[in-house]
Amino acid sequence: MAAAGARGAHLSVAASETDGTPERPPTRPLVAGKIGTTLLGCYLLALALRIGGCYQPELRARDDIPGAGPQVGEPFPEFELPDLSGTRIGTRILAGTAAVLVFAPSLDWSPPTKARLIDLAQAFSGRRDVALAVILTEAQATPRGLAFVRERHTPFYYLVDTDGVVERLGLHTDGPDGTAAALPATFVVDRQGVVRLRDVRRQARSWLAPEVILDVVATSLDPHATE
């Protein structure tokens, strides 16, 4: 009905123009469109202000699965896994220095894991006295994950778990596509191979803040530090 009216109005404009008497075309109602756009804009504004809560670092270590992985004060179980170039890296090579072992669910489908690693890489850039190893399950060594590694130049060893280490430690879970993945976990291991910090989470949406890890690393590097 309205459309027919608008067509009629256009016809009348055309007719009046032929008569030489210009006539303004009728104003089209824009209020509905404005209100719809405003609602969308308000939603986007709220999202921009609140999206920070989607994932973020936390200052407190968590232990969502107490039975998974070694406890603080225990030696980290021995392992040896290939990195992306095929070189085998393990507890023997990491011995003698502090090490941060990061179990990462995926560098493909897990945005918080990417953010977590970028945070960690920034905090540890230039540190030669600490070994950082990211452990991925074999199923998560996907081309997109490897592209992330290639582009970022992060100071990590990327180890692919071809040996079932993640499962032995009880840190395994299923990814959204049903493939095997690791739970998000972080362990700081001192020079003697003893766990100084453990942070095991069910969800990747929050992670332990790098400054907390740096503090524990500093303590485990200090030869005068006491238990």
Added chain:
Amino acid sequence: MRSAPPAYLWYRLLAATTALFCLLVGLIFVVAFLDRALFQVFAHPLFETNYWGYYILGFAGSALLAWAGCLLSAARDPEHGAGIGTATAAGLMLGSILRLLAWYSGEYRLAADQLRLESAVLVVLALAFVWLRPARGGRT
């Protein structure tokens, strides 16, 4: 005796300001591409990206310059350029959504909350275009 302010003063100001911003950013992008591709005038590259990134920058810079031209024409003649305001609002909304998605992707972690801030600014600008633009075919 004070003269009446020109019609759609705020819309004109908004369109002109946005046009200037587009012009500036577009020029920087085009200059960055030309510097990388041909002249190598700057000691350090303007953007940390590869040759494909610079190609996309040149492309985006050209589009921004064209957009700035459209906005300037809308600022000069708001009633006949109302559609430009609508298109600009749509473009700004899309830009806002893309920034939020970029933030969520985790890949731009080093940009921290800059993406969220940009997203909010773009939404506010888009809403300003929506509410200040003239009705098509005449004044509201």
